[in-house]
Amino acid sequence: MLLGTHSGGTLAVDFDPADTDPAAADRIFREHFGQPPTDLPHTLAWSSGRPGRRQLAFLVPQDRWPDLDNRQQELNDGNGSKVEFRWTGQQSVLMGAHPDTPGYGWVDGCSPTEASLAQAPAWLLDLIPSKAAPRPAAAPTPPTEPPPAGAVPFRDFLTKDAADLIDTGSRPGNNNTEGCALALELVAVERWLKSQGVTADESARDAFALYIAHSDQPIPRAGGRFEPFDTAKAWGRFDTAEKKDPTPATPEDKLRDRLTYHRRELVQLPTGSIDISQPTRASSNGKVPDEATSCGSKSVPPREERKRKDRKPTNLSLSRRLECFRHCCAALVSTERNSLRRMARLRHAVEALKLKGIVAPKEIGAQVLEAQDRRAGNCFSLLTALERELMPKPVVRWHVPGCIPAGDLTIIGGRPKVGKTRLAVAVARALLRQEDFLGFGVPPTQHPVILVSDDQGDADTNDQLEKLQIWDHPLLLWVRRFRVTEDDLDQLQGAIKAHPGAVVIIDSLRSITRSCPFGENDPEIGALVYDLKTGVMDAGGSLLLIHHCNKTEALVGVEALSGHGSISGAANTVLTLHYLPDQKGHPSKDQPQRRLVREARTGEGVDLVISPLAGRGDFYRVGTFSEWQRSQQQANEEEKDIGRMSQREKDVIRLLTDNGGWMKRREVCDALGVIWGDRGKDPAAKQMGRTLERLKRLNFIESDRPQQETLYRIRSRALMDGSVAPAGPASDSNGFDDPNCVGSVGSVGDEHTKGKAVTPLTQSGGVSESPAAPPLAPLAPLTPLPTTSPPFLPGEDDPWWPARSNC
DSSP, X not given: OBOBGGGTSEEEEEEEOXXXXXXXXXXXXXXXXXXXXXXXXXXXXXXXXXXXXEEEEEEOOGGGHHHHHTBOSEEEOSSSOEEEEEOTTOBOOOSBOOSSSSOBEEOTTOSTTTOOOEEOOHHHHHHSOBTXXXXXXXXXXXXXXXXXXXOBOGGGGXXXXXXXXXXXXXXXXXXXXXXXXXXXXXXHHHHHHHHTTOOBSSOHHHHHHHHHHHHOSOEEOGGGOEEOOXXXXXXXXXXXXXXXXXXXXXXXXXXXXXXXXXXXXXXXXXXXXXXXXXXXXXXXXXXXXXXXXXXXXXXXXXXXXXXXOOOOOOOOOHHHHHHHHHHHHHHHHHHOOOHHHHHHHHHHHHHHTTOTTTSOHHHHHHHHHHHHHHHTTOSOOOOOHHHHHHSOOOOOOEEETTTEEXXXXXXXXXXXXXXXXXXXXXXXXXXHHTOOOTTSOOOSSOOOEEEEOTTSOHHHHHHHHHHTTOTTOTXXXXXXXXXXXXXXXXXXXXXXXXXXXXXXXXXXXXXXXXXXXXXXXXXXXXXXXXXXXXXXXXXXXXXXXXXXXXXXXXXXXXXGBOSOHHHHHTOSEEEEEEEOBOTTSSBOTTOSOEEEEEEESSSOOEEEEEXXXXXXXXXXXXXXXXXXXHHHHHHHXXXXXXXXXXXXXXXXXXXXXXXXXXXXXXHHHHHHTOOOOGGGOSHHHHHHHHHHHHHHHTTSEEEEOSSSSOEXXXXXXXXXXXXXXXXXXXXXXXXXOOTTOTTOOOOSSHHHHTTOOOOOOOTTSOOOOOTTSOOOOOOOOSSOOOSSSOSBOTTOOOTTSOOOTTO
C-alpha cells in the first residue's frame, strides 16, 4: 500500500523491535509519547508474525499533511529496536510471503471486517519529532559496563580495513564508498556471530556510531565551499545494510578459527588454571599448544598488553566489491545532481574498489541509468487487489489533450531548420492563451511557460513571440542561457516552485550540454536527461525538450532521434517534425507543409501533415499523412494521363481551370477560337463536344444539365503549361487545399464533387455558392481545422500562394 498523500493521507506506525527484546518498540513509544500504544484508537493493523512486530494505519486530516512532511521517520534505542512513522514516499506490505514466518496477516480484531481506518489522534501527530531533532544513536564512547562474561571481541572478526575505519573515520570524498562497505561488514559479522550462539563485546550499531563520530569533518566542495558530514545519510547507509543479507568479507574457515580461539574452555594446569578472560593461543583444532601447558603458573598477558601482529589487509571478494559499487551508484544518484562530479566520484570509487579494468566507463553509465530507474520507481512492484483498492486510481493529466502529457518529459525532434522551435513556441501559445493546438483540443488549464532559448539569438526569439502575440504575456518567463550544472538546475527548480505547474521548454539538448565531457552517443547523456527530467518533475513542472534528428531520410518518430537510445527512453512522448517527401522519396524543402509524427507511452500515436499559418508562425492541421500520400499518388496519375492528351484537350482543361465555374460548350468554343457554325453543327464544334465528353469519362471534368444545354467545369485543379506541373501544394482535390488559395474547387471522385461549386474565400474564411449553379451538398472534410482563429490574418497574404485578389 502506498502511504501518505498517495493513499488519501494514510499514516502507518510500525513497531519494529529487535528479535531479542519483543517489547522494546513499545517501550520506545511509551518513553517518547508518555502513553502506551494501547491508548491509540482501534484501527486496521497487520503483522509479519514475528513477536512484537506490527503496523497500525491511521487517517491524517488534510490540513496536517504538510506538517508530516517535516517530521522524522523513526525513533530507535540504538540497539536495533525502533518505531517508524511511514508517510509519503514509503509503502507497506499488507499481504504476502515472509522469509521467516508463514506470511503477513491481519492482527486479531483489526481486519477490515472487524475495524475501520481510525483518525490519527492529535497528540500522536504533535509529538512526532521533527527532522531537525538529533537521531538517537549509540554513544560514541566505550560502554561503561564491562562486557558480558564470555563475550568475544567483535573487532577481531572484522577485516583490518574495517577495524581501522572505525577508529579513523572516512576521508572526505570517500564517505559513500567506505560507509557502505563498513556497514555491510558490521552487519554481516554481527549476524554471523549470533548464528554461532556467541555474544560480542560490541554491537554493529555501536561500532558504526564510533565511525560516524570519527568521520565528522568538513567535506570540501567546488568553489572553496565546505559541507558538514551528513550523519543522517550515513545512518541511512547502515539501515540499508540491515535490510540486506550480506556475508562477512573474511572467509568462513578463518572466522571459525578465530571463534575457536576465543571459545576455548578453561585449561587445568598443575599449579592452577588459566581464566578465560586471559586468553592463550590455540590451534585451529582447539587444543592448547605445548608451550602453554608447560609454563607452570605462568599466565598469558591480556590482549591489550600483548603486541598485536600486523595482519595483511583482507581484500574484498569481487561480488562484495561490485555490491559496494552498486550501493555507491544508488547513493550518488539520489544526492548528487551534477553529472560531471558524480561521474568523477564513481570513477574514484572504481579505482578504490580495485574494479579498474573490470567495470568499463560505459558500464558506469549503465549503472547510473539503472539507479535512476529504481529511484523513479521504474522497477518491479507487485500491487495486490487490496492495495489497488486503497490507492487512488491513477489518471492521465494532459497539457494538450492527446498530445502532451503533464508531469513528464516530451521531446520535440527534427532536422535543422525544419521548424522544431516554431512548433514548440506554438505549444507555448496554446498553453498561455488556452487555444486549440493542431486540432488536438484546448488545454484544460492555463500554465506558466519557462522558455529556454539557448539555441537561437534573442532577435529570433523576439520575432517568433511577437508574431504569436505572446511577447508581453505575464505568464511567459524567458531564459536566454542555460547549462546542465548544479547551480543552473537549482535556479530552474526555484523558478518552477515560484510558478507552480510551469511547463519548461528547452531549446535544445545539444546546446545546453555543449560543455559536457561526453557526447550524445554516450550512455552518460541518458543519465543527464534523467537528471534534468527528475529535477523538473520534483519541482512540480513538466518538460519539453527540443532535440535534433539524424540525417537518415527514411526514419521517423523515435528512430529518427540522433544520439544514444536512452535519450528517447527517458521521455514519455516524442514528437518529430519532417519535410514531406518528393516523388523520389527525398525531403522536399520547398513545400511549406510538414509531417508530424507522435509516438508515446501515453495516448495514441498520430501521423499528420501540418502547414504554417500565414504571417503568424504557428501551424494548423491539414490531414493525415496517409491521405496526403493517396492524394500525391492520384496527382501523379493525373499528370501521366494529361501527358498523353492532345493539345486541344490540354487547352480545354486550362480554360476550365482558369474559369473555375460552369461553362457551356459554345462558351468553350468561343474562348478557344473554334467555329461554332449553325447551332453548333460545324465539324470543329462537334469535335469540341467529343473532346469534352472524353475528358468527362477520364474524370477531369464534370457536367450538369440544369436546363436545355449541358454545363461543364473542371474536376481537378491540375494546370498545364506546355509540360504538366502542379501549382503549389496538393490541391483541394485530395482534401489538402490551403485555405488561403483563391479559386480552389472540388475534389476528385463523384462522391465528393457531384453538383458542387466553390467560389473564392470571403474575409471571414467561409465559402459562398455560385448564383448560376444549383444548390450544393456540403463537402465532408477529412479533418476539421481549428476553430479558435482564422487560418490567416486579415489583410495578409500567404507567402506560398498568389495574392488573394478577391478577398
